[in-house]
Amino acid sequence: MEIRHKTHILKITDQKITYDDRCLMSGIDQTPFCYLGHGDADITMYRGNFDIVDDVIERLPLTPIDHEMHETTLTLIMGYQGAPYATCMFELSQNGDLSLRVETTDARWNRLWLRLDAEPDEHVFGCGEQLSYFDLRGHHFPLWTSEPGVGRNKTTLTTFYADSRDHAGGDWWTTNYPEPTFISSKRYLCHADTFVYADFDFRPKGYHELQFWGIPKRIIFRTATSYQELLRKLTDMLGRQQPLPSWTSEGFIAGVQGGSERVDELISRFRRAQVPLAGVWCQDWEGVRITDFGKRLFWNWSANDQLYPELKSKIAAWRREGIRFLGYINPYIAADASQFPQAEQSGFFARRKDGTTYLVDFGGFDCGVIDFTNPAAYDWFKNLIKTNLIDVGLSGWMADFGEYLPTDVVLFDGSNPLERHNEWPALWARCNRDAIHEAGREREIIFFMRAGTSGTQGLCPLLWAGDQSVNWSLDDGLASVIPAALSAGMTGCGLTHSDIGGYTSRYGNIRTRELFMRWAEMAAFTPFMRSHEGNRPDTNFQVYDDPDALNHLARYVHVFRLLASYRTHVMSEAAELGLPAQRALFLHYEDDEITYSLKYEYLLGQDLLIAPVYEQAQTTRRLYLPEDTWVHLWSGARYGGGWHSIEAPLGQIPVFFRASSPFVELFDGLKSAVLD
Template identity: 55%
Template sequence: MISTSQQAPLTFLNNTLFYHDLPLLRETAASPIVFIGRGDADVAMYQGNFELSDTLAAKLPLTLTDHRVTEDDIQLTFSFQGDAYLELTCFLDAADRLVIKPTLLKDGWNRFWFRLTADKDEHVYGCGEQLSHLDLRGRHFPLWTSEPGVGRNKHTLTTFQADQTHSGGDYYTTNYPAPTFISTQMYYCHVASYDYADFDFQNDDYHELQFWGLPLSLTFDTAPTFPELITKLTSLVGRTTGLPDWTNNGLILGVQGGTDRVSEITDQLKENDVALAGIWAQDWEGIRMTSFGKRLYWDWRADDNLYPNLTTSIKQWQDQGIAFLGYINPYIANDTQLFADVKDLGYFAKTQTGDIYLVDFGEFLCGVVDFTNPDAFDWYKDLIKQRLISTGMKGWMADFGEYLPTDVVLYDHSDPMVMHNKWPVLWAQCNYDAVKEAGLTDQIMYFMRAGGTGSQKYAPVLWAGDQSVNWSLDDGLAATIPAALSAGLTGNSISHSDIGGYTSLYGNIRSRELFMRWAEMAAFTPLMRTHEGNRPDQNFQVYDDYDASVHLARMTQVFKALTPYRKIIAAQAVSEGLPMQRPLFMHYPDDAGTYDIQYEYLLGRDLLVAPVYRPGKQTWSTYLPEDNWIHLWTGDRFTGGDTVEVSAPLGQIPVFYRADSEFAALFEKIGAEY
C-alpha cells in the first residue's frame, strides 16, 4: 500500500486520489487506473458516415508503483513488470481546478484507457450533443464527429434501409461529440483531446475513458449545485455570445425558390398574422438536384437567376423588419467558378500524391478548404465577409464540418485522425472571426450542427441537425430534446431545430400534425425556424394549409410574447453559461424522479415544457417536479412530485409555470390571450 500524502485539497490515501473529498482515481486488485496499448485503426467514410475499427496488438494494465509530493503537485507513476510506462502529474490550477497531465515514459504506445471511480447510483450527462440518451449511464459513447445517420436505431426499418448504403446511424452517432461530462457526484470532467475517444459508463464501479492518442490533460471541478457546476465548466470551455434582438421578432421562415416565390410566401404568411423575424433562403447561391433531393450549388455567390439584385432585395425585406439569412459550408464544389479561381493557390487539402482531395457529397465532388493553412483560413473568412455579410445578411446556416477524411494531407502536416474532431471547431472559428472583425457580433446569428471542444465559444447557436420527418424517438421530433439538453450540459447554451424535420427518405413524409406539434415546441425554445426539407414538393408545407398557418401564427405570437422572459435567460447564457433549455434535475436535484426524464425540459427556471411527440394525442402525461405549478392554458394549479395528465389538443402543448415566478403575471397573460 502507498502511504498517505496530500496537497490540499488533493489527498492521496490507500491508492486513491481525492479531490475535495471526492475519490476520482482508485486502484484495486481487480481494477487498474490506467491501461496502455498499441492499435491500428481502420477508418472508412461514406459521405460523412464513418465505419471505424481497431486492431489491438497489445494492451497492458499498469500498476501504481510510486508517488511523489511537491509543493506544486502530486506525481503518480504507473508500471508494468517493473518498468515505468506512464506518469500522471496532478495539480491545482489558478481557479482551483484539478488538472491531471499524463506523460508517456516509453515510446510506441498509442492507445490509452483511464478509469475514474463511479457509484452505481450515479447519473452522467453531456458528451456533446446526444440525441438518443440524456443519461449516459449504462452505455458507452464513441466520440467522433460524423453524420448522425438516418434512423439512428438499429431496430427500426428506416435505419435498416439506410444501412444498405452506409448511411444509417446508431444511438451514439452525432455531429457534435465532446470529451466532457458532468456527474451527479457534482463534478465535471473535461479532457483536452481531439483524438477518437470512447467513454464507457457501463460499469458500476468505474467510468473508463479510452483514447486513440495521449490526452494533453484531464480537468475536474466541483460545485454544490448544477447551475454553479455549469458556470464553472463554461468558464473553462467558453460561452455563447448570445442572440441578436431581432430573433425575438418571431419565426425565421425557411423558404426557397427565388425572390418572387420568397416574397409571395412571406406576404401570404404575414397576412395570416405569422410574426416573422427573418427569411432563411438556403438556396441563395443556387441549387442542384440529386437523387437525395434538392441540394445547393456551393459556389458562395448569389444566383442571379433566382435572386437578381439580392442586396437590394435584402434591404427591402429589412425595411419591413425582416432579416435575411443564407447558407454556407467549408467546401467548394469542383464544378464551380470559385473552385477554378483558387484551385492553384494551395487552399485545399491534398491527397497523398499532392492532388486536391475531392470529397463525395452524393453525386457531386468538393474540395476541402484547409483551415490549417493561415492564408486559406483568412481567404475563407474574408469570403464570408464579402459574399454574405456585405450583402446585408443577418445570419446563415454554417453547415457541415464533419467530413474531414482521415487520409488527407494538411498544410501543417497535422494528423487528420486528430484534426477530424477539431475540424468543426476551426470552421466555427472562421465564422466567429468573420463576424467579430465586421463588428457585428450583436447583430448576426449563424448556427451550426457540427462541433467539438471550443464550439461553446465559436458556435453561439446550435441546431440539432437533420432529423427525419417522423415521430421516431431517436431521429424525429423527440430526439431534439435530449440533443438540446446534453449540449447545454456540455456548455452550448442555445439550441434549436428545424420545425418539421428535414430528412424525407424511405417513405418518411412530413405530416401536417407533425409540423404543428414541432411548431408548438419551437415556441418554447430559444429560436423558431422552419425548413422545407430535402424534398419540399413531397412533404407538408405550412404555407399550403390555411388552418396550419393560423396555428403557426398563434405560436409565433406566443414566442414574441415570451420575449421579456427569454431575454433574461439568454443573458444568463452569456454571463453564466447556463443553458436556456435545462433538464429538470438542474433546479430540482432533491427530486429523484427528475434524473431520468429526457423528453421534458425547463425553459429557464420557471417554465416547464412537455412536448407532445406521439401522433393522435389529445391528452398528455407530464411529470411535475416538487414545486407549485400552474398550467399555462387553463390556469389549473398542481402540486409537483407526481405525474399529471392534461388536455393537449393541437395548439395546447403542455406548459406549466412556477406559481411563485416573478414572471407569473406575464405567463398568466399569455395563457389568457392565446
C-alpha cells in the first residue's frame, strides 16, 4: 500500500512503514511500534529540581489488526489480542509532511510509547538545549523543563555536594529548555506536538523509543535531502528568531550592579580600558536580598529607588552616552514584595487546592506564580512590563525562569499543570513578546531567556545558556555552552549566548581570571557579548578589577564589533532559513562523518570555524577542520582538512576562516585588533 502526494510517498507493508524511503517503523507485526499504558507518577519539586518517579501500572503492546485508507490518510486499527485499543492515523499533508495521530478509546490511557526504526550508526540531534551531549544517540533524555543542576554529572564532587546539601546536582539531561523535537541523520525531522512530560530514548541499536505522558496531538515528520533544508522546514513550522537590533553589535553588555553610582564608576573603568560598551545589564534594578545561595534579586518589578533613583532620566542620560540599559524580570512575585498584595487580591496567582495562593520556594524566599492561563493576570503582567520596563527606557532584559510550575497547582483555566509545565516557558516568552510588540518596539528591544519549549523559536529573540558553574567542567562549565548552542540550533533556535565567566560559584568553585578570559574570547564569536558578575560577585574574579583582563576584553569586543556586518549576514540566515548562527560543522559538510562527533567546535555562519579552549592551562587545542582551505585568524597560516594541533595561548582562541569566503577582507582585519 502506498499514498503519494507530490514527491512524497508513504508506504506500508506488513513489515515496515516508510516515508520518503526512510524506514519509520519496521517489523510492525512482530515488534510493536506502539504501546499504550496507564501510569501514576510521583513528582516532587525542590527549588526547581524535580524528583520524578513513574509507576507504570499497565502497558499494552499494540499491533495492527485492521486498516482503512483514504486519499491522503492511512489509519491502522491497533489492537491487543485481537481487540482494538487505538488508531494510528498517518496523513500526508499538503506541504508534504507526514503526521501521525494516535487516538484511544479510553481516557485512562495516559502513557504512550512509540518506537521509530533506527540504524546502528544513526545520529540524532536537537531535543532543545542539551548541555552534555550533542549527538543524542546512546542516551535517553527526559524532557521536562527544570533547573539544569549544578555540576550536572554524578561523578563530580560539585554535583555530589549540590545533591547532598541542596538537592540540586542535576544530570546529563537536566535543562531549562527541553523540546520533543529532533533531527535524524536519516535526514528527517520529528516533532511531537505536545507539552506533556516525555522521555526520548536513543539508546537501543534498532529503534528510538519516544515516551509521552499523555497522547500528543500529533507527531510530525518531514524529510529533506539536507540538514539545511530540514532546519528550514522545522523553523517554517516552529518559528524563527529575527536578527538582533544593531545596537547589540556596538559592543559589550557589561553585567554590573550595585546602583547608579557604582554602575557609573564601572562604566568609567571599562571606558578607561577602551572596552566598547553597548550597554549595561543591571539585574538589580529592582532591588536585592541576601540568601544562602548568595546575593539575589528582590523580585518586585519596578525600579528600586534606593539603588537607582530617577532611573528613567538616568537611562536617558546613559543613552546619550551611547549606553543602553538592560534589566531583569521573571514571572513570579516575592511574597514580601509591594506588588504581591494587589496580584493576590486580583487572583493573579496560581493556587493550592484549598484556594490559597501557591507559594513556591525559590531558595530562601517564597513567591507567587503569575497564572498565565488567566487572561487578566497575563494582561496585568504584560502591562507591568510595558509600564515599568519599556516606558522607563529599558532596551532589554533577562526574562528569567519559567521552569518552576509545580504539578500540584490549581490553574485558572482548570487545565492540568502536568500538561502545562513544559509549556510555561512559551507563555512567559509570549508575555514578553506581546508587551514589546504592543509597544511597537520589536526592532529595538530584546529579552533573553534560559527556559524554552516548542515555540521558543518564534517567541524568544535570544536564548542564554542558563547558569553555568564558574569552572572548566564539561557538563556545567565553559565547555557545556557549546553543545547547548549546537543542540538549540538543531531545534531551530538560531541565536543564543551565555554568561561570560559563568554564574554559579558554590562548593568551592571560584571563577578565575583565565576562565573569564577564555569565555570572553569565545563570546566574541557568538551573537551577543554579555558578562555576569555571578551569584557571589565579591569572592569571584571580576574583569573590571583586572587591567590585563580588561585589555584582553577590549581587544575581543573590538573583534566582536568588527564582525558586525558578518554577523548581520549570519543572523539574516537564521531569520530567513532557520540556519543557526552557531552551527554544527556537518550543516555545511554533511558527507564528513567526523563532523558528526564534534561537540566542542562550531561554525559561526558558514565561514568562521571556532574551536574554543575549554580546558584550564591549555595552550594548544587539537581540533578538526573539514575539507576546505582554512586560514588561521592569528597567524594567517593556511590549513587543509583533518586533525590539527593549534597553538592557542591565552588571548588567542583558535579561529579559522574559509579562504573562499566573501568576508575574507573583514576577517583579515581581525588579527590586528587582538595582536597589535
